[in-house]
Amino acid sequence: MIGEVYAHLEKIRDFFYGLAEVRDRLRESGVTWPKPLPEAEVGTVRVKIGLPAMLRRGVIMDVTSVEQAQIAEEAGAVGVMVLDKLPYDVRKAGGVARMADVKVIEEVMSHITIPVSAKVRIGHYYEAVILQEIGVDLIDESEVLTPVDEQHHINKWAFAVPFVNGCRELCEALRRISEGASMIRSKGEAGTGNVSEAVKHFKALYGAIEELSAALRTGDEERIRDYARRCQAPIELAALTARLGRLPVVTFAAGGIATPADAALMMWLGADGIFVGSGIFKSQDPRERAEAIVLAAAYWDDPEKVVEAQRMVSEKSAMMGIDVKTLKPEELLQTRGV
Amino acid sequence: MKAGVLALQGDVEEHIQAFRKAAQELGRSVEVVQVKRPQDLREIAVLAIPGGESTTIGALARRTGLLDALRDAIKGGLPTLGTCAGAIFLAKEVRDSVVGETKQPILGLMDIAVVRNAFGRQRESFEVDLREEGIGALKAVFIRAPAFTKAWGSARLAAPLKHPELGQIYAAAFQGHMVATAFHPELSTTAVHRYMLNLAKT
Numbered sequence: 001m002i003g004e005v006y007a008h009l010e011k012i013r014d015f016f017y018g019l020a021e022v023r024d025r026l027r028e029s030g031v032t033w034p035k036p037l038p039e040a041e042v043g044t045v046r047v048k049i050g051l052p053a054m055l056r057r058g059v060i061m062d063v064t065s066v067e068q069a070q071i072a073e074e075a076g077a078v079g080v081m082v083l084d085k086l087p088y089d090v091r092k093a094g095g096v097a098r099m100a101d102v103k104v105i106e107e108v109m110s111h112i113t114i115p116v117s118a119k120v121r122i123g124h125y126y127e128a129v130i131l132q133e134i135g136v137d138l139i140d141e142s143e144v145l146t147p148v149d150e151q152h153h154i155n156k157w158a159f160a161v162p163f164v165n166g167c168r169e170l171c172e173a174l175r176r177i178s179e180g181a182s183m184i185r186s187k188g189e190a191g192t193g194n195v196s197e198a199v200k201h202f203k204a205l206y207g208a209i210e211e212l213s214a215a216l217r218t219g220d221e222e223r224i225r226d227y228a229r230r231c232q233a234p235i236e237l238a239a240l241t242a243r244l245g246r247l248p249v250v251t252f253a254a255g256g257i258a259t260p261a262d263a264a265l266m267m268w269l270g271a272d273g274i275f276v277g278s279g280i281f282k283s284q285d286p287r288e289r290a291e292a293i294v295l296a297a298a299y300w301d302d303p304e305k306v307v308e309a310q311r312m313v314s315e316k317s318a319m320m321g322i323d324v325k326t327l328k329p330e331e332l333l334q335t336r337g338v
Numbered sequence: 339m340k341a342g343v344l345a346l347q348g349d350v351e352e353h354i355q356a357f358r359k360a361a362q363e364l365g366r367s368v369e370v371v372q373v374k375r376p377q378d379l380r381e382i383a384v385l386a387i388p389g390g391e392s393t394t395i396g397a398l399a400r401r402t403g404l405l406d407a408l409r410d411a412i413k414g415g416l417p418t419l420g421t422c423a424g425a426i427f428l429a430k431e432v433r434d435s436v437v438g439e440t441k442q443p444i445l446g447l448m449d450i451a452v453v454r455n456a457f458g459r460q461r462e463s464f465e466v467d468l469r470e471e472g473i474g475a476l477k478a479v480f481i482r483a484p485a486f487t488k489a490w491g492s493a494r495l496a497a498p499l500k501h502p503e504l505g506q507i508y509a510a511a512f513q514g515h516m517v518a519t520a521f522h523p524e525l526s527t528t529a530v531h532r533y534m535l536n537l538a539k540t
Binding site for chain 2: 039040041042043044046047050051053054055056057058073075076077078079109110111112113114115132135136137138160161162294295298299302305
């Protein structure tokens with residue numbers, strides 16, 4: 001019996017060696033797999049962290065339809081995030097929140113020229129495979145959807161498409177980067193129209209980075225090593241972050257941003273750009289608000305321009321906010337997937 | 339001398355770094371400033387327009403009056419580098435590979451035709467070794483990059499690539515004091531920024 005199994009295994013092994021030989025012979029004779037251009041390399045780290053770099057100082061807007069995506073593009077968004085429901089509605093509807101309709105994502109991709117992102121559930125390798133297959137530009141492994149793996153996130157090194165992940169503090173960010181995330185965002189508390197949690201997350205992030213940088217300046221390597229160990233993150237990554245004084249990947253603010261002033265505040269706190277979820281299409285004035293938030297994010301360091309942006313919208317039209325303190329622990333989205 | 343980077347949207351920090359490193363390599367003292375208002379253009383000797391979203395950069399520039407100020411300054415001879423979105427912003431003819439004609443605000447100064455997103459989506463973004471006349475060998479990073487298909491007047495195309503569908507296309511263009519690249523030199527090299535600093539003789 002055992003002998004038979006071995007015989008089978010050997011046959012399989014021979015088959016794979018045979019395949020490898022065929023591949024090597026083809027390579028020697030100059031036959032290669034199709035590539036867009038001779039000698040071009042796709043999906044490299046430089047290419048994957050390159051896209052988020054191009055989004056800097058910009059605003060990515062949550063949309064659920066082609067019409068909303070076109071409004072976002074006309075308003076000057078640097079990208080859209082296609083969802084089945086806006087976070088505010090996810091909260092209301094309950095149940096399991098999943099990746100958006102493939103048909104809707106494809107329709108959005110064929111109607112606008114700016115990058116199209118979409119969300120996958122935390123740990124859902126196969127939703128990510130599908131999004132890469134249809135050509136989504138950026139994948140958000142998001143706590144707004146219902147996680148499918150309580151222990152692990154997706155191994156993002158395996159994908160050619162860049163990923164963005166959420167974090168509440170530095171340890172979480174370092175773990176996501178070590179798993180291959182090309183971009184980080186604050187988690188905030190999505191769908192509340194309340195920016196308080198995003199503020200908390202940015203201050204936690206930069207507070208910890210400042211401490212690490214101080215340790216590096218005084219040559220206290222031990223503290224950096226201890227920190228990395230506590231975080232379950234590579235020490236090289238912690239040391240690099242300490243040296244840069246910021247995360248080594250582009251870092252956006254997300255979660256509860258609803259007004260131009262909210263966007264400017266997050267840029268002032270060190271964000272490289274802004275995600276706006278329910279804030280735009282849950283307001284009464286989406287067109288004006290979208291344009292105003294784009295203006296405020298780009299000119300956050302020019303109070304005159306932020307005033308101009310704030311004048312473009314009315315507080316009476318802003319989305320109805322939810323005080324985070326009134327939410328029960330099980331209603332919080334930010335605690336999903338650490 | 340002052341070098342400026344258009345700082346409305348895009349990878350501004352990467353260009354600032356590239357200018358700083360290039361100046362160091364050339365042993366020149368260059369102050370790099372962000373250009374966000376028309377008056378920021380007054381004292382600069384060379385300008386870079388970064389990669390980003392050309393629709394966003396165009397919309398913001400039009401809103402803040404920077405579009406006309408930029409056009410005047412560059413027409414007046416300000417040495418200018420446009421990378422990716424910046425190149426689209428400089429070109430006279432812009433088409434998108436998916437939606438066709440676009441009505442986005444552009445500067446329209448270089449006699450070149452550009453196809454946006456020519457290589458496909460982010461999944462198809464790539465890096466490749468290129469050799470560019472006057473600049474030398476460099477690693478070129480293409481992110482949802484455009485391609486130059488045509489030049490007229492005094493514009494000249496460079497860095498040819500064979501594209502499986504578009505045929506012969508080009509990744510760089512030169513016209514007097516203007517340089518356009520479809521790729522992002524700021525992500526991998528200082529060669530193009532050194533070239534720009536040498537163009538700005540003051």
